[in-house]
Amino acid sequence: MAILVTGGAGYIGSQAVKELLQRKYEVIVFDNLSTGHRELVRGGSFIQGDLRSLEDVRTVFRHYQVEAVLHFAALMQVGESYADPQKYYLHNLTSSLNLLQAMLEAGVKYFIFSSSAAVYGQPAEIPILEDHPLLPLNPYGASKFMVERILPDYDRAYGLKYVSLRYFNAAGADPDGELGEWHEPETHLIPSLLLHLLGRNPGFQIFGNDFPTADGTAVRDYIHVADLAGAHVLALEMLQAGGSSQAINLGSSRGYSVLEVVQAAEKVTGRKISPKFGPRRPGDVPVLLASGKKAETLLGWQRRFSDLEFIIETAWKWHLNH
Ligand SMILES: NC(=O)c1ccc[n+]([C@@H]2O[C@H](COP(=O)([O-])OP(=O)(O)OC[C@H]3O[C@@H](n4cnc5c(N)ncnc54)[C@H](O)[C@@H]3O)[C@@H](O)[C@H]2O)c1
Secondary structure, eight states, rough: EEEETTTTTHHHHHHHHHHHTTOOEEEEEEEEEEEOOOOGOSSEEEEEETTTOOHHHHHHHHHHHHEEEEEEOOOOOOOHHOOOOHIIIIIIIIIHHHHHHHHHHHHOOOOEEEEEGGTSSSSSSSOTTSSEHHHHHHHHHHHHHHHHHHHHHHHHHHHOOEEEEEEEEOOOTTTTSSOOOOOSSSOOOHHHHHHHHHHHHHOOEEEEEESSSSSSEEOOOEEEEHHHHHHHHHHHHHTTTOOEEEEEEEOOOOOOEHHHHHHHHHHHHOOOOOOOEEOOOTTTSSSBBBOOHHHHIIOOOSSOOOOHHHHHHHHHHHHOOO
């Protein structure tokens, strides 16, 4: 029996594929390579296909005995989702419905879903717990929320067992140096900053220095990509052992402001940054931190790699060599 990983040619999916292979799972990657890269898939079988096509998805389940699905494939640029919401609902919602339909037809019952902090919207409390109201502020967050909303119905009616993992900011690169963040365009803070230091992102700017935080810049919770990948395997094993369907945050409750990240990057790289400030982006909240307690208690999740300097060190090595 194999594990199907959609979006396994992407940043987080490829790291999860590596983790699954290390744990001796048979892995099938399904990806349309729209934002992913074939070079990041370091093992298992690879199928190029598009989740928006139900036929493409059904073909996978006809050819392979799939036990579980890890569903990473999605688009995730908040700004783009405002400009072109249909694209987001097709890629993130229709695709997920197709996948779930093909899974149910094939009798596959385990589903691990890449959700996001974006499902919460404006936090009413910090750190955010899983029972916080879900009030997404943009089409990207709404597309993730809609999938999360569907899953309990599918559990009740069809016995689908799922875990929705709500990640905060994925960051860092494979500690072995093989894999890393490769988005074009890059919109995430740490890679944008490091690419700026390498002269490959001259327009780097910090969005907003007038937030109600200690230094005026936004505070976020950064989790190393290898810790995220590990949590997927733990969630899968929890379901395989008979655990119940859940939504679980992957956060650390520890936040860093953008300026703290800049200082850490200067320390790790030994290079100096003179950042420019731009206006806040629509929908950006001042502080976004998640409690990781539920993941720790229920899954036994530990953040082994999520120290900020280690995150930056691994990302820096990746960008230097890539
Ligand atoms: N990176 C983050 O900080 C972050 C934070 C919260 C949630 N997430 C979620 O994690 C998941 C993975 O994020 P990532 O950073 O690895 O993104 P990514 O863009 O690197 O990877 C996504 C992968 O999905 C593939 N894909 C997209 N649409 C597809 C389709 N219709 N059919 C088949 N393949 C398709 C892409 O080619 C790519 O390989 C996404 O669902 C994202 O919403 C990411």
